[in-house]
Amino acid sequence: MYCELQCIWKDSGIMIDVKLQLLMTVVFPVLLYAAETWTVNKEDEKILIAFEMRCYRRIMAVKWQDRRTNEEIRAVVQRKETFSGYNPNEEAPSVLAYLLMIDC
Numbered sequence: 852m853y854c855e856l857q858c859i860w861k862d863s864g865i866m867i868d869v870k871l872q873l874l875m876t877v878v879f880p881v882l883l884y885a886a887e888t889w890t891v892n893k894e895d896e897k898i899l900i901a902f903e904m905r906c907y908r909r910i911m912a913v914k915w916q917d918r919r920t921n922e923e924i925r926a927v928v929q930r931k932e933t934f935s936g937y938n939p940n941e942e943a944p945s946v947l948a949y950l951l952m953i954d955c
Contacts, residue, residue: 862910870926871912878906 859865859873870952882902889895907913925931 861912867910867928871930874906874910
């Protein structure tokens with residue numbers, strides 16, 4: 852899913868807000884639905900956060916040579932960590948309810 856959207860991520864004619872909405876409504880729900888079957892530990896949480904940041908950097912066309920911190924990227928996209936503390940194995944509500952609780 853994410854790879855199929857590469858042409859959209861690279862398109863400079865599409866506003867970043869639209870790309871972020873697409874990311875939050877298409878990519879993250881699929882990932883979180885799959886994550887419900889995992890036993891999420893600290894290492895898995897790091898992987899989820901790294902994927903989230905990779906998505907934001909790809910959308911904003913930020914290269915690793917730019918040396919921008921995750922906090923700077925989150926400030927630009929105006930989002931907090933989406934996956935931090937996410938544990939689907941606890942008695943959590945559905946993925947949809949979880950996404951509605953995220954402070955976006």
